[in-house]
Amino acid sequence: MPKFFHQFHRQLKEREWSWKNLTYSFPFADLQPLAIIWILVTGTLLGVRHLGGLQPLELNAYDLMVQLRPDLGPDPRLLIVEVTEQDINTIEKWPISDRTLAKAIAEIARLEPTAIGIDIIRDIPYEPGNAELATQLKNPKVFPITFLGQSKYQQVPPNPNIPEKRVGFNDLVFDPDGIVRRNLMFAKNGKTTMTSLSMRLAFAYLDSKKIDSKLTEKQEIQANKIVFSKLRSDSGGYQNINAQGYQVLLNYRSAEKIANSVTLTQVLERKLEPKLVKGKIVLMGVTAPTVKDIFSTPYSATKNGNIPTPGVLIHATATSQILSAVLDGQGLFWYWDEWQEILWIAVWGAVGGCLAWRLEKSLNLMGSAIVACGSLFGFTFFLFMQQGWIPLISPAMALLITAGVAVTYKYEQSRQQQGIVMKLLGQQTSPAIANALWKERVHLLESGLLPGQKVTATIILTDVQGFSTISEKLPPEVVMSWLNEYLSAMAQEVQEHQGVINKFTGDGMLAVFGVPIPRTTPEEIAEDARLAVSCALAISSRLPEMNQNWLTRGLPTVKMRVGIFTGPVMVGSLGGATRLEYGVIGDSVNIASRLESCEKDRQEDTCRILIAEETFLYLADKFEVESWGPLPLRGREQKVNVYRILGRKKK
Numbered sequence: 001m002p003k004f005f006h007q008f009h010r011q012l013k014e015r016e017w018s019w020k021n022l023t024y025s026f027p028f029a030d031l032q033p034l035a036i037i038w039i040l041v042t043g044t045l046l047g048v049r050h051l052g053g054l055q056p057l058e059l060n061a062y063d064l065m066v067q068l069r070p071d072l073g074p075d076p077r078l079l080i081v082e083v084t085e086q087d088i089n090t091i092e093k094w095p096i097s098d099r100t101l102a103k104a105i106a107e108i109a110r111l112e113p114t115a116i117g118i119d120i121i122r123d124i125p126y127e128p129g130n131a132e133l134a135t136q137l138k139n140p141k142v143f144p145i146t147f148l149g150q151s152k153y154q155q156v157p158p159n160p161n162i163p164e165k166r167v168g169f170n171d172l173v174f175d176p177d178g179i180v181r182r183n184l185m186f187a188k189n190g191k192t193t194m195t196s197l198s199m200r201l202a203f204a205y206l207d208s209k210k211i212d213s214k215l216t217e218k219q220e221i222q223a224n225k226i227v228f229s230k231l232r233s234d235s236g237g238y239q240n241i242n243a244q245g246y247q248v249l250l251n252y253r254s255a256e257k258i259a260n261s262v263t264l265t266q267v268l269e270r271k272l273e274p275k276l277v278k279g280k281i282v283l284m285g286v287t288a289p290t291v292k293d294i295f296s297t298p299y300s301a302t303k304n305g306n307i308p309t310p311g312v313l314i315h316a317t318a319t320s321q322i323l324s325a326v327l328d329g330q331g332l333f334w335y336w337d338e339w340q341e342i343l344w345i346a347v348w349g350a351v352g353g354c355l356a357w358r359l360e361k362s363l364n365l366m367g368s369a370i371v372a373c374g375s376l377f378g379f380t381f382f383l384f385m386q387q388g389w390i391p392l393i394s395p396a397m398a399l400l401i402t403a404g405v406a407v408t409y410k411y412e413q414s415r416q417q418q419g420i421v422m423k424l425l426g427q428q429t430s431p432a433i434a435n436a437l438w439k440e441r442v443h444l445l446e447s448g449l450l451p452g453q454k455v456t457a458t459i460i461l462t463d464v465q466g467f468s469t470i471s472e473k474l475p476p477e478v479v480m481s482w483l484n485e486y487l488s489a490m491a492q493e494v495q496e497h498q499g500v501i502n503k504f505t506g507d508g509m510l511a512v513f514g515v516p517i518p519r520t521t522p523e524e525i526a527e528d529a530r531l532a533v534s535c536a537l538a539i540s541s542r543l544p545e546m547n548q549n550w551l552t553r554g555l556p557t558v559k560m561r562v563g564i565f566t567g568p569v570m571v572g573s574l575g576g577a578t579r580l581e582y583g584v585i586g587d588s589v590n591i592a593s594r595l596e597s598c599e600k601d602r603q604e605d606t607c608r609i610l611i612a613e614e615t616f617l618y619l620a621d622k623f624e625v626e627s628w629g630p631l632p633l634r635g636r637e638q639k640v641n642v643y644r645i646l647g648r649k650k651k
Contacts, residue, residue, distance in 0.1 A: 033409060034357050041402045042349040046342060049239060049394050057393040058237025059175060063298035065384045065392075071254045075320040077205065078259035079276050080312060081108065081284040083120070087264040088288055096264075098122070099129020104267045104284065105136040111277035115204040116142045117197050117319075119170055119285030119293075119312045123156045137162055143200045145170040148189050155189075168197030172295060172314060173247060179296045180309075182231060183318040185221075186246035198318035201281050206326060208279075221246075224326045235335040236389035249333040249389065250314075251321045255299040258316045281319060285312025331387045341391050348376060349398035356406035365407070372399055452572030456525050457514030458532040458564060458615060459584070459592040460499070462490065462539075464507040465559040465603065474556070482555050483507060489546060490539055497535035502584050508596075511535070512584055515571050529566045529618035533611065533645055536562045537623075540607035547606065561608045563596030564645075565589075566615040591640065594633035598642065602628075613641035624649055 048054060081104065088094050101120065108116055122133065122144065137144055137159065147156035148171045158167040169189075173182045185199050203213065206223060213223035221228045231247040233240060260276055264284075286293045287310040294308035324330040336344070351372055359365040373396055380392045464470075464486070471479050487504055494501055494511045502510040513528040513535075539562070547557035567588030574583035595610045602608075616625065624646040630639035 034353050037405050038349055038353045042346050045398050052240040054394050055239045061392045066298040074257045074259045079280050079282045080259050080261040082261050082287040083264045085288040095126050097129055098126050098133035102129050102132040102136045107267050108282050111274045113277045113280050113282045114208050115201045115281050117201045117283040118144045145197050168200035169194050170197050182247045183250045184245050184247050198315050202319045202322035205281050226325050253320050283312055283316050333387050333389050336390055345394045345398050348395035349402040352399035352403035353406050356403040454570055455518045457512050457569050458528045458566040459589050460511040460532050461563045461592045461596045462509045463561050463596050467507040470556045493535050493538045497531045526618040529615050532564055536609045543606045559606050561596045563592045564611045564615050565592040609645035611643050616643050
């Protein structure tokens with residue numbers, strides 16, 4: 001890598017980018033492409049999000065965070081009376097008769113609960129015992145249900161003999177994936193506003209505790225300073241849900257046990273402990289799987305076989321949520337405004353872009369991306385533990401996609417730049433060396449200079465016999481053309497044998513094997529020595545054909561001498577700011593020059609190749625050699641063991 005490197009370096013400066021630009025300065029040299037990438041990725045992602053494309057993923061993330069939260073355990077203010085599969089088998093009838101239901105209500109009422117919620121439809125009589133049930137339903141603590149449905153054909157009208165203030169609907173709201181994550185507290189039924197069962201039960205309990213409640217200016221319920229803010233269609237990870245009515249996000253309490261529970265059989269057999277009932281809210285409902293009053297919740301995927309949750313447990317969850325918010329200070333879910341969510345997504349997109357733009361090594365980038373995603377999830381989950389639901393998937397995708405596009409852009413830019421570099425370098429060195437230069441570009445150039453370093457290399461020096469006489473007899477333009485043909489052939493062989501041409505010396509050439517990437521192991525140094533000798537033999541083999549061609553054209557033929565030596569040299573930039581060249585300095589260069597000019601009269605063929613013992617020791621008996629013994633070399637006090645290369649050994 002000689003003068004051409006510094007010429008190449010100047011060309012890079014003219015293009016306003018340099019080796020350093022291609023490495024660690026390049027990422028911040030021009031942020032305009034990064035800005036464009038960031039805007040396009042963020043804008044596209046926000047558009048997809050606005051259309052609801054990311055909502056399913058956000059809901060999955062919500063479910064995961066629900067599952068990861070600590071379990072709060074059963075709510076002591078509630079008791080659930082379950083109609084189990086075993087109860088149905090014991091009673092041997094479903095639906096259970098009105099008498100059985102009335103007996104259960106009477107037994108519960110005897111133990112003085114605050115409220116009794118009956119999550120069992122009774123739109124028609126199930127004799128015997130309808131009159132007995134009607135009597136029990138007159139109890140002001142009993143809250144039966146109605147079902148609003150999606151149309152009037154699905155509706156189950158409330159019992160006309162029961163005041164509206166004691167009737168609650170048990171309709172559930174499903175997300176597009178069929179999972180119950182919301183609590184519908186109020187809903188319109190024609191011109192009538194209906195109240196949910198959970199609201200009826202919770203506020204009956206709050207009334208017993210003398211907790212005041214009112215409507216705010218925004219027509220939202222406030223109880224004990226807690227405002228039940230209405231869920232918007234784009235709250236949290238939602239984007240396009242139907243938020244009609246009065247909805248809040250359902251805050252699931254526990255995956256295992258929402259409240260204490262007993263079976264219907266235990267109630268009928270009077271095996272119910274009074275302390276479980278007195279002053280509590282009691283919900284009675286069906287948990288038997290065959291009745292199919294079961295629904296998917298965020299916890300369903302964690303259960304064995306994806307088992308859904310009975311409806312009565314969901315109503316218990318909604319009731320517990322209201323009580324916990326008002327009495328325990330366990331806040332309701334809160335959300336950012338849309339502009340805050342957009343800014344949040346954009347910031348993480350910028351983080352991903354900056355990481356990709358700044359970090360060059362894949363492992364560093366991957367590690368940083370993992371840390372960034374972990375930090376994003378950690379912060380989002382921290383807020384979730386504080387009842388805050390903010391987007392998680394959208395910013396994560398902004399981070400990863402922006403980083404991915406930025407890396408792709410950088411790779412393409414790097415590939416194009418590498419193509420230019422390889423084209424320039426490839427004109428004077430082998431593709432392998434050019435590729436090595438590209439990979440090691442940071443270490444090869446500091447402040448526009450190649451730092452000096454000591455390496456063990458193999459040097460080739462060549463010279464044309466009688467060139468002075470040839471140049472004297474021919475016009476300069478003919479000599480130039482003829483010489484270019486000769487040097488071009490030599491340069492081609494040097495490149496093919498992974499060498500570097502340091503300089504042309506008129507009719508001669510100085511080539512180096514083992515730079516600019518240091519070769520440190522004995523095996524690598526030996527490989528350089530063998531490549532250098534092979535290169536000289538390749539040049540020698542081309543000379544007869546070239547001489548024949550020149551002879552036909554009336555041009556002079558060539559006899560050349562080659563000196564090869566392996567030893568330590570210093571390599572690096574030589575010169576100043578106005579002129580630099582790649583210097584190869586050391587006694588090894590001098591010895592190679594002296595070998596080339598040693599005993600010029602001893603030349604038996606068109607190309608004489610002489611090596612010293614230092615090179616001979618690395619050839620591993622792969623070449624035919626002729627020992628010339630120890631010879632004195634000009635300028636040296638000690639003799640050097642010289643060998644002449646005859647050719648490759650035949651296998």
